[in-house]
Structures are given as structure tokens and as C-alpha cells.
Amino acid sequence: MGKTGGRVDFEWVYNDQPHTSRRKEILAKYPEIKALMGPDPQLKWVVTAMVLTQLLACYMVQDLPWKWVFFWAYGFGGCINHSLTLAIHDISHNVAFGNKLARLNRWFAMWANLPIGLPYSASFKKYHIDHHRYLGGDGLDVDIPTDVEGWFFCTPLRKVAWLFLQPLFYALRPLVVNPKPISRLEVVNAAVQFAADSIIFYLWGLKPIVYLIAGSILCMGLHPISGHFIAEHYMFLKGHETYSYYGSLNMITFNVGYHMEHHDFPSIPGSRLPQVKKIAAEYYDFLPQHTSWNQVLWDFVFDDCIGPYARIKREYKLVKQE
Template identity: 45%
Template structure:
């Protein structure tokens, strides 16, 4: 296994590819803009998950765990990726409406994260792989200790904790007004669930978030998106059926090339400009990606592309 990251001395590939594609296919600009059905889709998932909460107040812990893994995890991970969509303002043209909808989508997740996520995620797009800025890249501590199949399995199970806590330790940002609103709204919902339905129902929400972000098919996108399995390629797309449940986040090369296009239209980018994507390595199974990551001795947290911040941007 490598003992350091892959270091690139060129700019990230998406800005230049976006320029090339738009010069050849300017009609892609017609795909820019909000998804008119985003509000409806988010409301359906939130209400379905909150209704499920009301049915589990007397359930056994085994039943709660089973329902959380095979049902609730899909709903909460869908909402996490809805928040990802909203961080790009892809539900409404007015940014503040997207922020409020993100706080609403956050409710079944159980932990306030939508406002903070946007701050760090937009930096991931603007400074992909840049050392000290892109918090999507694992830390040196993670990479030093996650070195075999056992430690990688544990890392995958708890990867949501690493994903969420890494930026707070390595590049903390002072919380602002909107983080406070996110916190108050979330704690109000959590308290209401505990008061009305009991701790078991609240535990169901937390378990749905935790197991859905760990050793779970949908969580394979955390690894598939940017972990380097093929030299010289740092972003990978997934063209499998789970895109239907994940706001098409699998179209990840397309998403980084055109972050202003909603997930529901990303497949059209590949249809319009297939020559730019068919030659790139891609996946059809997120579960297979997790298996490859755990079992391949040459792959680990160091399997990410990093670059230094250009002098002109310092």
C-alpha cells in the first residue's frame, strides 16, 4: 500500500473539460437550473421517514435495527444527497429557499449538518484535492492507521463519522447565524420525537443515518467518487440503478463538470457528449467498490489525488 497520496501538478480536470464540452455542445447550458420536482421529492421522503418513526415507539431493538438498515437507511441517505443537491441551489433559483429546504431535509437525519455541509462541499468543488482545503480527502492520521482489510472494514463502517468530523478538526469554520438556526430546528424535532414517540424512535433515526453511511450499498459512492483505482484518474462515475435513489450522484464526472445541472438531468450530459465520458473508468456496483476497497492491498485512504494550491490563488 502507498505511504503517501497521489500528487498532481496540474489543475483539476473538470474546469478544462467543461470549457471544451461547452464550446462543442453549447446546448448543454439549457440543462442548467433547478429541478422543479426537488421540493416534492424531499417532502415525500421526509414525511415518510417521520411517519415511520411514529410506528416504532414500542418496537424491539432487533426490529428497529432491521428496519433502519433495510429501509430507513435508504431514506436518510437519500436526504443526505438531497442536501448535497441543495448545496448547489438546485431546488430553487433563490439561494435562501434552498437553505431552508436543506434544514427541512435534515430533520430525519437527526444531527444538524446541512448548513455546515454546504460550506465545505463548495470548497471541494472549487479546490478539488487541494492540500489543506479539500476536506473530502482523508487525513494523514486516517491513512497511516487504515492499512489492512480489518482496519479498512472498520473505517468503512464508521466512514460517516470521519467524513463529518474531519473538517471540524482539520479546518474548523466559526459557526454563524444559519448554523444556529439549523441546530435549533434540528434539536426541536429531536426533542419532539423523544417526547412523543420515545427514545427508540429517535434511535431509529440515528441508526438509519449511521448504517446508511457505513457498510451499505448506497455509501459506496463515498469511495467510488474520487478514490484512485486507475492511475491518473481522480473522479469516477457510477452508472447503476441506485442513481434512482441518490439524486444521480453516481454521475460524478458529469456533476463536477457541470455542478449547475441537477441530478435528474446529468444523464443527458453523457448522452450529448458521450466521447468525453465513455473512455473514463466507471462503475456499475457500489457494493463492488466497497469490496474492492477493503480487499485490494494497494488501495486505502492514501488512494486520493492531492495538489498544492496554485501560487496565484494563495
């Protein structure tokens, strides 16, 4: 468990990300894909049902012993909360109410944020734009680990610790890599979130708050669903920086596994990404893909060639002027 990982730096490339050119090529061949763009009318109802389920769970856990609070946080509530973060990911692309109602999408993301326990949605939106626009961009794409992460978390045991601490790194990394001024929307997001937490605490006590926050942290760390964090962009094969997964866990993660398709067409809701793959099958069927997020986590931990450094990076001349 103490063997040092094989990589000592990121994979630096000097070409543009592949999604832009592939998007143009696919749209030229299959213009009907444009009809898949736009809001998903079912998304708001699915998300609302998930939020209400978690509020009901808050009521039900208030009298449970602490060990069962954490059990249900990991086994049930955290899965819903992780799924809600992926709903927020979809909503950040305005697929709940469309581009013409962009502000309504931001408010709805705050509604989806409530069971997560900590304010998240507004900051995620701010940085996720850069992840698509500057994929792999040095100092721009905060999805990429820092040099310190790559250097230190290089053994199996340390990589397990890194997986467990993923929520912490995702929260703090933007402040180190690409700090941005706090926006008014982030302040509103925090105010709404802490007001909701206060109401839950007043009604049902501390255990529901722990249930929500612990579930979010645990299920975004060392958990099978969290395999998508590694599966999406870590370089399992040299030169390939985005991978799709077409397995059953897409059913509870808003099809985030269709990640090639998502980066090619970020304005298409997750519910319609399987149609993209079906229409343009020859563009996706023969690209490297994952078949199991559990296997992804296993390989990440025990393969010396895979770790926080196993990411493609590039420099963009259009730097942080925005």
C-alpha cells in the same frame, strides 16, 4: 487480514483538476447543455415525500422491539436518510429553487435534514463549495482523509473499520483539516434539528430518535449505498481522480453516480445529469467508470493499492483567505 497496504502517501500531482477545462470544451461544442442548468421543480416534492415517509415511520416504530427498530433503521430508514443526504448535496448547489432564491435552498435543506436526526446541511454546504473549487486541495478539500487515516487504516480489517466509521470521520475531519468559524446558519440548523427531535421524542418516545440517528450512521458507514463515497474520487486507476457509476442505485441516490458529469457541471440537477452524458457521450463513454458500488467496497478492502491514501492531492496557491 493483517497484510499492510501498499501505499504510504497520497498521489501528489502538479496539474489543475480536469473538470474546469473539460467543462469549457464541452460547452463550446454543446452550448445547449446550458439549458439543463437551473432548478429542478420536482426535487422539492420528492424530498418532502421522503421526509413525511420518515415521520410516518417514526410513529410506526415507537412500539417495536429494539431489535426491529435497528433492523428497519438499517434496511429502510437509513436508506432514505442516506438518500436525503444526497438530496442535500444537490440542494447545496441551489437546484431546488435556483440561485436567486439561495436562502430558500438553505431552509429547504434543513427540512431535508430533519429525518437524519443530527444537524448537517449548513455545515455540508460550507465545505462542499471547497470540494468543488479546490478538488484534492491540501488543507482545503476535507473530503480527503488525513495522514493518520491513511497511515493506520491500511489492512483489510482496519479498512472495514474505517468504512464503518466513515460518518465519524466525515464529521470530525473538517475540524482538523480546515476549521472554519461556526456560521449563524449552522446555529439555526442545529436549533431547528434539535427542536424537531424534541417534538418527536415528546410525541413518540426514544425509539423513533434511535431509529433516525442509527439509520443515518449505519447507512452512511458499511452499507452498499455508501460505496459511492469510495467510488467518486478514490484512485482506482493511476491519474484518474473522479469516476462515474451508471447503475440502478442512481435511482435512489439522486444520480450521484454521475459524478464526472456533476463535477463538470455542478449547477445541473442530478435528475438531468444523464442528459449531459447523452449529449456529450464522447467525453464520458471512454473514461474509467464503476459498474458496482459493492465491488468498489470489496476492492477497497482487499486491494493493497487502494485505501485512504489512494487519493490525488494538489496544492493551491489560493489558500484559505475566504
